[in-house]
Amino acid sequence: MKPERWNDPSKKIFPHQVGFTAPPHDFDAAPHDFLRIAPEGVGAHGRLIHVEEYAHQLSQRVDNFHKLEEVVHCMSNAGADVVGQVGTNWSHAGGKTPADIRAFCDRMEDTYQVPLHMAGMSLVEAAKDMGAKSIAVNGVYFWPDWREGTTRFLADGGLDILYSGNFVNHGLMGTQEEVNEATWIFPGDFALKSFEYVAEQAPDADVLISLGMPNFRRADGLPLRMVSVVREIEEKIGKPIISADCALYWNIFRTLGVAPVGDQPRLLASLQETAA
Structure with a gap:
C-alpha cells in the first residue's frame, strides 16, 4: 500500500x-x-x-x-x-x-x-483511442522474434496488420547482426527512410507504428529529439505515427x-x- x-x-x-x-x-x-x-x-x-x-x-x-x-x-x-x-x-x-x-x-x-x-500495451491503447483499425509496423531495430511477438500482441488487441518489417527488410542494413551491433544507435536519415518504406508497403494503413525508439543521431553525433522526429515525419508522409515511447x-x-x-x-x- x-x-x-x-x-x-x-x-x-x-x-x-x-x-x-x-x-x-x-x-x-x-x-x-x-x-x-x-x-x-x-x-x-x-x-x-x-x-x-x-x-x-x-x-x-x-x-x-x-x-x-x-x-x-x-x-x-x-x-x-x-x-x-x-x-x-x-x-x-x-x-x-x-x-x-x-x-x-x-x-x-x-x-x-x-x-x-x-x-507495448500503450501502443494498443493509443491506436484504439485514435480510432485506427489497420496499421503498418515499423520494426526498426527489432530482432525477428521481438517483431513477430509484438505484431502478434497488436493483432491480439484487435488491430489489422498490413505490413511489418525492420531496417534489414527496408534495405537500410544488410543483416540483423549488423543491426544488433549498432546498440540501438542509427543515422538520423534512417528515421524518414524507414517510415517512407513502411508507408509505401501499406498505403491503406490508418496508422504507422514504431515498435521501439531508436537513438537516431544528428550529423554532429548528438541524439535527435525523438518527439520532434516523429512530428516531422508525420508531416512529410501524411500519415499519423505512434511510437512506443510517445504512446507511453x-x-x-x-x-x-x-x-x-x-x-x-x-x-x-x-x-x-x-x-x-
Whole structure:
C-alpha cells in the first residue's frame, strides 16, 4: 500500500511525480525525452530492473517479469503518481496478451495505488483511442522474434496488420547482426527512410507504428529529439505515427491530467487539445 504521507501534496518534491523503468543494461533516453515536453511541476525518477547477466532475450523478460512489481512497489514508497515501463517486448514476452497485461497493470494499481503503463500495451491503447483499425509496423531495430511477438500482441488487441518489417527488410542494413551491433544507435536519415518504406508497403494503413525508439543521431553525433522526429515525419508522409515511447508518454500525461508542451507528434498534440 502507498504510504499515507504521499496523500499530502506539501510533502511531495514535485506536484506530479513520474517513475520510469527500462530493461536491464540500458541507459534509456525516455525520462530525458519525457521531461523535454513535460510542463512545469512534473518530475521524473528512473529505476533500472537489475539482472546480472542479460542478453535482451524474450525468455529473460519472462523470467524477470515479476521484477516489474518490485519497481512499482519502490516507486509507490517514494511517492510516484504513475510509473512508465519502457521496453515494448515486456508486454508480449511469454505469449502474454493485452488482456493479460491489462489485468497485471490493474493489480499493480490496486495493490500499490500507483497506475502502471507499459510501452507495448500503450501502443494498443493509443491506436484504439485514435480510432485506427489497420496499421503498418515499423520494426526498426527489432530482432525477428521481438517483431513477430509484438505484431502478434497488436493483432491480439484487435488491430489489422498490413505490413511489418525492420531496417534489414527496408534495405537500410544488410543483416540483423549488423543491426544488433549498432546498440540501438542509427543515422538520423534512417528515421524518414524507414517510415517512407513502411508507408509505401501499406498505403491503406490508418496508422504507422514504431515498435521501439531508436537513438537516431544528428550529423554532429548528438541524439535527435525523438518527439520532434516523429512530428516531422508525420508531416512529410501524411500519415499519423505512434511510437512506443510517445504512446507511453501520452498515457502518463493522461493519468497526471496535464498536457505536454513544446514539440510533440500528433498523438500528443491531440491530448493537448483535449486537455485545453
